[in-house]
Amino acid sequence: MTITKRFWIALIFSLPMLVGMILIPFGIHLPGGTVTQFIFTTIVMAVAARPFIQSAWASFKKHHSNMDTLVAIGTATAYIYSIYAMFTNQSVFFESAAFVVTFVLLGQVFEERMRNNASNAIEKLVDLQAKEAEVMRDGQLVKIPLEEVVTGDLIRVKPGQKIAVDGVITEGGSTIDESMVTGESMPVAKNVGDKVIGSTINSNGTFMFKAEKVGKDTMLSQIVELVKKAQNSHAPIQNLTDKVSEIFVPAVLILSILTFLVWYVFLGATVAQALIFGVSVVVIACPCALGLATPTALMVGTGRGAKMGILIKNGEVLEEVNDVKTVVFDKTGTITKGKPEVTDIVGAEDVLSIASAMEESSEHPLAQAILDKAKEKSVAKFDVTQFKAIEGKGVSAKVNGQTAFVGNDKLLNDVEIKPEMKDQMIQLQNEAKTVVFVGLDNQIIGLIAIQDAPKETSKEAIATLKARGLKTVMLTGDNERVAKAIADEVGIDSVIADVLPSDKADHVKALQENGKVAFVGDGINDAPALTMADVGIAMGSGTDIAIESGGIVLMKNDLRDVAKALELSRKTFNRIKLNLFWAFVYNVLGIPVAAGLFFTLGLTLSPELAGLAMAFSSLSVVTSSVLLNKAKITTAATA
Amino acid sequence: MTRIIVLIIGLAIIGFILWWFFGKHEVAQTTATVNDDNQSVDVEVNGGYSPEVITLKKGVPAVLNFTRKDASSCLDRVVFSDFGINQELPQNEKQAIKIDTTKAGEYQWACGMDMFHGKLIIK
Structure with missing residues (x-):
C-alpha cells in the first residue's frame, strides 16, 4: 500500500474523533463513546500504522532502529495503554495514537514529493537527448534511433532539430543553441570544422556532421554522470550526523523511559499523565530531519549548478569553497581570450619567415599566432632541421645552415640584444604585448609582439570577487611587464610572472600558507595546479583533463561564472548548515518541551502536537533545500 | 511499592536498550561467489540490509540485487556515494545495481536518509 493511501485511511478514521473532540465543549459526544474510538483507532493502527510496526520490528531484530521505531513505539504505547484504560474505566487517549499516525503519514506524503522534486533535475537532462538521427548509410540518408548511431557516421541536422551526438561539422553551417549544456543563452555560430555538442538545438541552418562521440562518451552523458556523482557524494559535515544518527x-x-519514570515515580503523576509525556518524547524526536539536511541541499545545489553550466564535483569541494581566501588565475585563456594575435614585427625582413618555419611543429599557443600571421603575409618558407625545444625558453633549429632560435626573454641570458631593440621590447611589453625573440647565431635579429586581449567580462568578474573580499592573483609564464599590464587592465591585485608551467603547482602551494586557494585555469597545461589548489576551477571547453582535475568545472568560457560558482557553493553550504542547525535545534528544544520540563510554565505538548511537529520538521528541511532553487545568485560587483 | 517496581522495570529496559543497540553483535556477512567472470549478491532490505557487509573480488564485474521488503520510506532508496549511485527501490521488486570493482577498498552504502548503512569491501 502506498503512503498516500495509508494517509487517506488514517485521515478518514481519525476525522470523526477530531470532530468529536471539538464538539465535547458543546456537550455533544461521539456516539458509542470510547468503544467507537477504540474501533476507529484499531483500524488506523492495523492498516495505516502496520508498516511502521513491521519495519520497526525488522530493524529491531538486526539491532538497528529508525524513525519507524519511534513512531511504532509511541503509537503502540498510547494504543495499548488506552485499551487497558478502557477496560478499567479510566480516561483513554486512543485519538492520540490515530492522530500521530495521520500526521506522520501526512508529513511523509509531502516529503516524498519534495524528495522526488529534488532529485529529478538531473533525469530531465537525459530527456534532452534527441530520440533519432538522420544518418548517411550506403549513400542514403536514413532515420535511425539514437542508440544505433556509431562514431564516424555522417549525420544531417535540419533547422530546429536536436543534434544527436558530439561531432564535427563537415558541410554547411548554422547557429546553435547550446544553453542546455553550457548555460550560455546566446546561440553560437558554427561552420565546417567546428565541434557540435549532442542534445543542443540547431536553429536556422542545415549541416552535416561526423559523429565523434556516442552513447556514454558524449559530453551530455559525462555531465549527467558527473552531476549524479556530485549529488550523491558525502559532504564532510555529514560525519557529524552519521555519528548522531547511530545513537539517536x-x-x-x-x-x-526516564521521562516516564521521573513523572510517575518521583513527581507522583498518574500512569496516564506520565505515559503521555513519555509518548510525546518518542513521537517528537525526528532523526530524519538530521539525515535529510545535507543530501537534499547537495542534490538541489549541484543540480542547479548543472543547469547554469557550473558543475560542482562533490560535497567536499562545496565545503572547501567556504574558506577560500585567494583566487589564483591562469592568464592565457582564462583572463584573456586565449587567441593571441601578432601585432608588431620589429627587425629584419625574414624575422617572420624564420619564426614561422621554427614554430611549425610547436604546440605553444603563441606559435599559432605566428603561423597565422605568416600565412596572412604569405612569407617565404625555410627548411628546418635538428629541431629541439629549450625547456621554458623556446625552440632552436638549423635554418639554412645557421642555428636559429625563437623564444621568450629567458633566452636573453644566453644571447645578446641591441640596446635600441631592448627599448622597443620594454615599450611593447608595457602595452601588454608578449614579445617573442627571434635570433640567428647568438644574435637577436628581431622581435615579434603578440597580444592576447583580456575577455570583455574579465574585469567585471574580478571586481565581483574583490567585492566579496577575495584576494586575486594572476599566475603566468609571461613576462613581468606584460603580466602587470594585463593585471592592471582587469584589476587583479598581484601578479606572479615568469612561471614555468611545471612550477605553477608550487606557487599555488606557497599561496596556500595564507589560507585556502582556488585556482582557475583551462586545464590544458595547469592540471597539476588545479589538483594542488583547495578548489580547482576548470574553465571552458570541457576537456577530459579539465573535468578530471577540476573540483568545479565551468562549461562556459566566462570568468563571471567563477563568482557564480563560488556564490552557489557558498549558498548551498550555508543551506546545509541552516538545515542541520534547524534539525538539531528542533530536537534539542522539542524533546525537553515534550518531556514536560516546562510544565510549571504551562508549556506542554500533547502527543498529537508532537506528531505534527515531527512530520513538519523533516518536511521543512526538504522544503528549505528545494527552495535553494530559488535563491538569488548574483554576479554584480555590489553584491 | 508499585512505583519502586516500575522504577526497577524501567531501568532494566534502559539497560536492555543499551545492550541491544550498542553491545557487540554479529552482522550478516557475505562473500560473493564468482561464476563465469561475474559475481552477484542478493541483498534483502528489511529493517536494514542483510547481508550488511559484502566482500567482492576486485576486477570481476559485480551486481548487487536489492529487494526491498520493508514498507518504510526510510529505505526506499539506496545510495552508494562513492559510485554516484542513488537507486530507487520499489517495494518487493528486485533492483540490480552494477558495481565497478576496478578499485579495491572499503565503501559505505546507506539508505536515502543516511540512517541505515552497509559496507562493501572490494579486494
Whole structure:
C-alpha cells in the first residue's frame, strides 16, 4: 500500500474523533463513546500504522532502529495503554495514537514529493537527448534511433532539430543553441570544422556532421554522470550526523523511559499523565530531519549548478569553497581570450619567415599566432632541421645552415640584444604585448609582439570577487611587464610572472600558507595546479583533463561564472548548515518541551502536537533545500 | 511499592536498550561467489540490509540485487556515494545495481536518509 493511501485511511478514521473532540465543549459526544474510538483507532493502527510496526520490528531484530521505531513505539504505547484504560474505566487517549499516525503519514506524503522534486533535475537532462538521427548509410540518408548511431557516421541536422551526438561539422553551417549544456543563452555560430555538442538545438541552418562521440562518451552523458556523482557524494559535515544518527533512536527511547519514570515515580503523576509525556518524547524526536539536511541541499545545489553550466564535483569541494581566501588565475585563456594575435614585427625582413618555419611543429599557443600571421603575409618558407625545444625558453633549429632560435626573454641570458631593440621590447611589453625573440647565431635579429586581449567580462568578474573580499592573483609564464599590464587592465591585485608551467603547482602551494586557494585555469597545461589548489576551477571547453582535475568545472568560457560558482557553493553550504542547525535545534528544544520540563510554565505538548511537529520538521528541511532553487545568485560587483 | 517496581522495570529496559543497540553483535556477512567472470549478491532490505557487509573480488564485474521488503520510506532508496549511485527501490521488486570493482577498498552504502548503512569491501 502506498503512503498516500495509508494517509487517506488514517485521515478518514481519525476525522470523526477530531470532530468529536471539538464538539465535547458543546456537550455533544461521539456516539458509542470510547468503544467507537477504540474501533476507529484499531483500524488506523492495523492498516495505516502496520508498516511502521513491521519495519520497526525488522530493524529491531538486526539491532538497528529508525524513525519507524519511534513512531511504532509511541503509537503502540498510547494504543495499548488506552485499551487497558478502557477496560478499567479510566480516561483513554486512543485519538492520540490515530492522530500521530495521520500526521506522520501526512508529513511523509509531502516529503516524498519534495524528495522526488529534488532529485529529478538531473533525469530531465537525459530527456534532452534527441530520440533519432538522420544518418548517411550506403549513400542514403536514413532515420535511425539514437542508440544505433556509431562514431564516424555522417549525420544531417535540419533547422530546429536536436543534434544527436558530439561531432564535427563537415558541410554547411548554422547557429546553435547550446544553453542546455553550457548555460550560455546566446546561440553560437558554427561552420565546417567546428565541434557540435549532442542534445543542443540547431536553429536556422542545415549541416552535416561526423559523429565523434556516442552513447556514454558524449559530453551530455559525462555531465549527467558527473552531476549524479556530485549529488550523491558525502559532504564532510555529514560525519557529524552519521555519528548522531547511530545513537539517536536508542537515546530517545531511553530519554522517554526516564521521562516516564521521573513523572510517575518521583513527581507522583498518574500512569496516564506520565505515559503521555513519555509518548510525546518518542513521537517528537525526528532523526530524519538530521539525515535529510545535507543530501537534499547537495542534490538541489549541484543540480542547479548543472543547469547554469557550473558543475560542482562533490560535497567536499562545496565545503572547501567556504574558506577560500585567494583566487589564483591562469592568464592565457582564462583572463584573456586565449587567441593571441601578432601585432608588431620589429627587425629584419625574414624575422617572420624564420619564426614561422621554427614554430611549425610547436604546440605553444603563441606559435599559432605566428603561423597565422605568416600565412596572412604569405612569407617565404625555410627548411628546418635538428629541431629541439629549450625547456621554458623556446625552440632552436638549423635554418639554412645557421642555428636559429625563437623564444621568450629567458633566452636573453644566453644571447645578446641591441640596446635600441631592448627599448622597443620594454615599450611593447608595457602595452601588454608578449614579445617573442627571434635570433640567428647568438644574435637577436628581431622581435615579434603578440597580444592576447583580456575577455570583455574579465574585469567585471574580478571586481565581483574583490567585492566579496577575495584576494586575486594572476599566475603566468609571461613576462613581468606584460603580466602587470594585463593585471592592471582587469584589476587583479598581484601578479606572479615568469612561471614555468611545471612550477605553477608550487606557487599555488606557497599561496596556500595564507589560507585556502582556488585556482582557475583551462586545464590544458595547469592540471597539476588545479589538483594542488583547495578548489580547482576548470574553465571552458570541457576537456577530459579539465573535468578530471577540476573540483568545479565551468562549461562556459566566462570568468563571471567563477563568482557564480563560488556564490552557489557558498549558498548551498550555508543551506546545509541552516538545515542541520534547524534539525538539531528542533530536537534539542522539542524533546525537553515534550518531556514536560516546562510544565510549571504551562508549556506542554500533547502527543498529537508532537506528531505534527515531527512530520513538519523533516518536511521543512526538504522544503528549505528545494527552495535553494530559488535563491538569488548574483554576479554584480555590489553584491 | 508499585512505583519502586516500575522504577526497577524501567531501568532494566534502559539497560536492555543499551545492550541491544550498542553491545557487540554479529552482522550478516557475505562473500560473493564468482561464476563465469561475474559475481552477484542478493541483498534483502528489511529493517536494514542483510547481508550488511559484502566482500567482492576486485576486477570481476559485480551486481548487487536489492529487494526491498520493508514498507518504510526510510529505505526506499539506496545510495552508494562513492559510485554516484542513488537507486530507487520499489517495494518487493528486485533492483540490480552494477558495481565497478576496478578499485579495491572499503565503501559505505546507506539508505536515502543516511540512517541505515552497509559496507562493501572490494579486494
